[in-house]
Amino acid sequence: MLKIFNTLTGKKEIFTPMKKNKINLYVCGVTVYDFCHIGHGRTFVAFDMIVRYLRLIGFKVKYVRNITDIDDKIIKKSIEEKIEINTLTDLMIKAMNKDFSLLNILPPDEEPRITDYIDNIINIIKKLIHNKYAYFNQDGDVIFSIDSDPNYGTLSRQSLKYLKSGLRIPINHMKKNPLDFILWKVTNKKEYSWNSPWGRGRPGWHIECTAINNVFFKDCIDIHGGGSDLLFPHHENERSQSKCFNHQAKINFWMHTGIVITKNQKMSKSLKNVYFLKDILKDYDSEILRYFFLATHYRHPIHYCQKNLKQAYISLKYLYTSLHNTHPLDNNQEGMNFELFFYDAMNDDFNTPKVFLIFSQIARKINFFKTQNILKANKLSFRLKKLANFLGLLLKKPQDFLQKKSMLTLDSEKKIELLIERRNIARELKQWKEADKIREELISLDVIVEDFFNQTQWRKK
Numbered sequence: 001m002l003k004i005f006n007t008l009t010g011k012k013e014i015f016t017p018m019k020k021n022k023i024n025l026y027v028c029g030v031t032v033y034d035f036c037h038i039g040h041g042r043t044f045v046a047f048d049m050i051v052r053y054l055r056l057i058g059f060k061v062k063y064v065r066n067i068t069d070i071d072d073k074i075i076k077k078s079i080e081e082k083i084e085i086n087t088l089t090d091l092m093i094k095a096m097n098k099d100f101s102l103l104n105i106l107p108p109d110e111e112p113r114i115t116d117y118i119d120n121i122i123n124i125i126k127k128l129i130h131n132k133y134a135y136f137n138q139d140g141d142v143i144f145s146i147d148s149d150p151n152y153g154t155l156s157r158q159s160l161k162y163l164k165s166g167l168r169i170p171i172n173h174m175k176k177n178p179l180d181f182i183l184w185k186v187t188n189k190k191e192y193s194w195n196s197p198w199g200r201g202r203p204g205w206h207i208e209c210t211a212i213n214n215v216f217f218k219d220c221i222d223i224h225g226g227g228s229d230l231l232f233p234h235h236e237n238e239r240s241q242s243k244c245f246n247h248q249a250k251i252n253f254w255m256h257t258g259i260v261i262t263k264n265q266k267m268s269k270s271l272k273n274v275y276f277l278k279d280i281l282k283d284y285d286s287e288i289l290r291y292f293f294l295a296t297h298y299r300h301p302i303h304y305c306q307k308n309l310k311q312a313y314i315s316l317k318y319l320y321t322s323l324h325n326t327h328p329l330d331n332n333q334e335g336m337n338f339e340l341f342f343y344d345a346m347n348d349d350f351n352t353p354k355v356f357l358i359f360s361q362i363a364r365k366i367n368f369f370k371t372q373n374i375l376k377a378n379k380l381s382f383r384l385k386k387l388a389n390f391l392g393l394l395l396k397k398p399q400d401f402l403q404k405k406s407m408l409t410l411d412s413e414k415k416i417e418l419l420i421e422r423r424n425i426a427r428e429l430k431q432w433k434e435a436d437k438i439r440e441e442l443i444s445l446d447v448i449v450e451d452f453f454n455q456t457q458w459r460k461k
Contacts, residue, residue: 002057002347004223005299007231007254008155012349017222018252023054023061024217028209028226028234029111031068032092033077035276036099038304039267043227043257045290046298046350048105049391050225050255053346056390065108066212067093069115070202075192085191089113099277102286104392110216114208118194121203121211124245125183125196133244134183137174142184142198144206147177149240155254156232181237183207206237210245219249228256228299258301267304275304284309285404291316291393294352315356316393317402319384322363324398326370328382335383338362342387352391359388402459416447420456423449 003012017023027047030040044065054061068074069089078085100107114121125142128134133148146152153159182204187193193200203211213221219242226235235254242249260267267273280289292312296302338358345354362384369377388394423438442449442458450457 003349004253004255005349006252007256008251010157013253015253017059018220018250021059023059023222024220025051025054025061025063025223025225026209026213026217026221027063027065027108027224028230029065029067030092030096031071031073032089032096033071033074034092035278036096037267037277038262038275038280039227039229039260040096041099041103041277041289042260042293042302043225044100044105045103045293046257047225047255048103049294049298049352050223050350051106052390052392053350057343062110062216063108064110064112064212064216066208067111067113068205068208069093069113070192071205095278099281102281103277103290104286104395106392112212112216114203114212117208117211117215118203120215121207122184122194122196124207124211124214124241125203127245128183128241131244133241135176136198139174140186140199141174141182141201143175143180144183144237144241145176146179146181146237146240149244151243152179152240153236155239156236158232158236179233181206181233183241206234207241209234209238210242213242214246219246221251223253223255224251225255226257228259231256255298257298258296260304261301262304280309284313285401287393287396287401288313288316294391294393295356297353298350315360319359319363319388319394320396320398320401322366323381323385323394324402326366326374326381327378328385329375329378330382331379334376334379335362335365338383339387342390355387355391359384362387399457399459403457416442416445416458420449420458424456 002015004015005012025047027044030036051061051063067089070085074085074089078088081088097107125134128144129142134142134144137143184196184198184201184203184207186199186201188200190200193202213219213224224235239251242251262273262275265271265273267275277289288309289312292309293302295312295315338361341358342355345351345358348354362380366377366380366384369380385394419438419442423435423442426432426435426438439449447458450459
């Protein structure tokens with residue numbers, strides 16, 4: 001029985017889809033004005049894991065993740081870089097897809113770009129104006145009135161009387177309430193705007209998700225996800241305008257991933273402590289980063305630092321080392337209790353840290369039976385690989401991962417490969433003392449050398 005923590009109610013609830021075996025799942029996507037950072041990786045790896053598991057247990061999941069390709073940040077960046085907006089967004093989307101592919105994030109079923117749905121956005125705003133949920137300010141912008149929604153604040157569980165003017169939201173005399181937000185921003189810049197009944201302009205950020213969910217899900221969503229930083233005001237605003245646009249609109253579960261902390265501070269571009277995925281993936285195997293993300297429960301804050309990345313590497317290496325020199329053997333019995341534990345953990349709000357403990361227990365048994373009962377070790381190897389594959393892990397050949405120099409500098413890699421080449425030459429010439437001397441030097445570098453019939457493989461200890 002699957003239980004999911006619902007942000008709306010603040011507790012774990014038994015998950016039941018609105019339609020039998022079918023799930024509508026929406027996750028707020030990337031605003032493509034820059035490269036994807038560690039926070040994007042954390043959120044989208046988490047929801048990739050969730051989608052994989054939902055499909056594993058028999059649900060048909062329709063997964064939609066939008067792309068925000070028009071925004072003040074995008075406009076500002078295009079001006080700074082002296083590059084056309086479409087060129088900028090296309091480049092960032094290409095870079096995003098590359099990063100996500102390396103992290104083994106499966107593509108969503110639909111990935112709509114907001115600029116393709118301007119007409120849908122305009123139609124929703126028309127209805128909100130007609131039903132008096134929105135008004136025009138002095139500049140002609142269309143503004144949503146939060147006072148028109150008596151349930152505003154329900155999702156983030158905030159009382160409006162404590163959201164004092166100018167405390168959390170800067171005072172803006174162009175709004176009736178400082179918490180009111182823009183639905184349509186009027187502008188005379190043609191390259192950044194579209195025609196509307198209220199003049200040329202562009203949509204506000206919050207209205208985007210409402211429009212996409214109306215188009216793809218007819219306002220009925222089983223799970224709506226995103227980072228916890230989006231809870232207020234973005235998701236609160238989105239929920240409010242969606243319910244006002246369509247009183248029958250329904251979102252059963254709201255799910256949020258925890259924040260990323262670096263150097264004891266929340267990751268923020270204003271603090272200049274943002275790390276881009278493209279840079280991290282130059283130094284670390286992508287599977288190490290995926291393991292790092294899933295080693296912490298998706299709802300909890302995650303602490304990004306070299307120490308924790310190294311620990312993820314050590315833990316993942318332990319699993320691959322247990323699989324090394326085994327031949328996974330399909331079976332219906334060996335390790336089945338571990339598989340039951342796996343499902344129990346995942347059904348408890350996708351408890352991946354507990355799952356990783358189960359993986360370690362299987363690996364420990366494999367290592368024991370390697371010298372006692374290789375047939376049993378092979379069967380357990382099959383179970384470990386099968387369960388980890390469900391989460392997008394242990395997909396490589398053990399020797400390939402263990403030989404990969406993901407934690408080494410380029411200079412040390414070259415040194416090791418040069419030493420191995422010299423040792424192989426010495427062995428061919430039957431200079432055994434020289435070969436043994438080089439092997440001792442490799443051991444001092446924490447390198448394990450394994451000689452096979454036609455090749456030599458190495459890995460870090």
